[in-house]
Amino acid sequence: MxxxxxxxxxxxxxxxxxxxxxxxxxxxxxxxxxxxxxxxxxxxxxxxxxxxxxxxxxxxxxxxxxxxxxxxxxxxxxxxxxxxxxxxxxxxxxxxxxxxxxxxxxxxxxxxxxxxxxxxxxxxxxxxxxxxxxxxxxxxxxxxxxxxxxxxxxxxxxxxxxxxxxxxxxEADRCVTIRPAPDNMVYLTALLPMAKGVSVYAALRRAADGNGDGRTRGQLMADALIERITGRPAQTPEPIAVSLVLSDQTLVGGNDPAVVPGFGPVPADIARSLIAAALDTPEVRATLRRLYAHPGSGALVAMESRSRLFPKGLATLIRFRDHSCRTPYCDAPIRHTDHITPATRGGPTSERNGQGTCEACNHNKQAAGWLVAPIDADRHTTELTTPTGHHYRSTAPPVLLGRKPLSPMEKCLFDTLRQQQAA
Incomplete structure (x- = not known):
């Protein structure tokens, strides 16, 4: 080329x-x-x-x-x-x-x-x-x-x-959004009317002026923003739910990175320090939820429900698995948990038949000529077909990175476990 x-x-x-x-x-x-x-x-x-x-x-x-x-x-x-x-x-x-x-x-x-x-x-x-x-x-x-x-x-x-x-x-479009940034940071963006936005920025600059504690102006403004919005010191862990997915080996000292669904991998040392900070802060409650991932692909294992709608736990599992909307090239946050094969056509409410989508992509899928079909259950790969007959594939990202290929014995044992759970 x-x-x-x-x-x-x-x-x-x-x-x-x-x-x-x-x-x-x-x-x-x-x-x-x-x-x-x-x-x-x-x-x-x-x-x-x-x-x-x-x-x-x-x-x-x-x-x-x-x-x-x-x-x-x-x-x-x-x-x-x-x-x-x-x-x-x-x-x-x-x-x-x-x-x-x-x-x-x-x-x-x-x-x-x-x-x-x-x-x-x-x-x-x-x-x-x-x-x-x-x-x-x-x-x-x-x-x-x-x-x-x-x-x-x-x-x-x-x-x-x-x-x-x-x-x-x-002014009706004013909003606050968040997206991943490099090195375990995020971009928190506010779209505001000009006068309001300028006044917010000026207030943060004033808060940073005259402070000689060694922090840069940018650091001081960022810390002032955190403190004014949360009402807590910038260095205090927040009592909110941050889903940090990690293996048991990472928890006890391994080097495999953890993952924050929707934001990407977090180095093992940083993940452990986040957990330790939460456990050491009395007003912050940290909880553990067991999620079982395929030891080869890293994909989460099956879970199924008889409900027409995805129960909260199953929807959470799918959000952890998919990270963001499953439509190719769409990085929008998941808003809907959707049946791949529609429930009206007998599709089960299960992990294998579920996928996370944004609202717009879920509505697009309802238009005539659109079809989503599963083609690889172990990696949870689907194929999207558009009305013009073009095909696009989407594979759920591995929840935990650094996995080794399965041996024949490990694959046999895992498949047996998965069948038992789905039964």
Missing amino acids: FELATSGVDLQDEAALVSGIAELERLKSQAAATQARLSAQLATVRHDAEVAAGVPAARRGRGLAAEIALARHDSPNRGNRHLGFAQALVHEMPHTLKALETGALSEWRATLIVRESACLEVGDRATLDAELCADPGALAGLGDGRIAAAAKAIAYRLDPHAVVDRAVKA
Whole structure:
């Protein structure tokens, strides 16, 4: 692949190397424009087919954005952005599309223009498109911030009420999210109205000023945030449930890492220190729950219920096993515990027939033409088939890492134990 991409490039000529990099960037933009055209055409073809088939208007296009995301190896949540971007470019913003095709815009900068024009009527959006992108040369040298600011300024001039209304409505999107960060850290992010966000940041800076105890400003601000929200000193363990999955060997001194479902592995020494800190703090209660994992694959073993809905314990087991939504490329938190084979078709409420999904992916699976089927029970691997016949596989991650392959005797004993538990 490297040889193909660099064919005809003198690998000892610095100018030729830079030119090659620039040409590949132009090709990336051109590919993004082609993806947009194909996505918009797919939406048109699917819409026409569903109209002909008599699908109710409220159900048309269900799952289409997720199909596009899977084809792009992206999360279903981003599929909505990809589809909206494509339809806006192809049907409403020809100059922005042309600038993307010629490499005057990157895909992200074209996305910024589409985003800032989203609040406008179709006619005003066309005007913004022409003013900003009719001359691709005028875009040269503009970074992300200047592109977004220019689009926002034109949008405000064309329809100030629409821009203000969008800003007011945006307050409804305020939220707090969490995602894993390297080295056993997390990103805790708050999306707030500008004035409120600035005041929060200023208050944390004030709390950090004048404190000369050796901590950096960033550390002081982070500790102040913890203390103001929890009402407890930053170094005090919190009396909340943090699910730390580890083997008995790790608990007593082994080196296999533990796992926090949804966040990833935790070094054994750190896991033991977390447990020790909890046990040494009187107001914090630490509990142990036994989970049995396959000694070869690390997958959790079977558990079954006669209930139509997944009982709390079984749902917890599945969340521990899957970590996050099981749709390929989707890292969203698990919100639903779903039957792989629907209960209406006789699917049991069991660990093998259960999977964790986010809300959006569970709803996509209900659309016509979607199918999930198990193909490997030991590793809990499923195959997702989309309405266009494309296939995507998903395997539950090993709960405990560092497992050795099973010997024939160990496999026989484990299979017997699993059969007994499922009986």
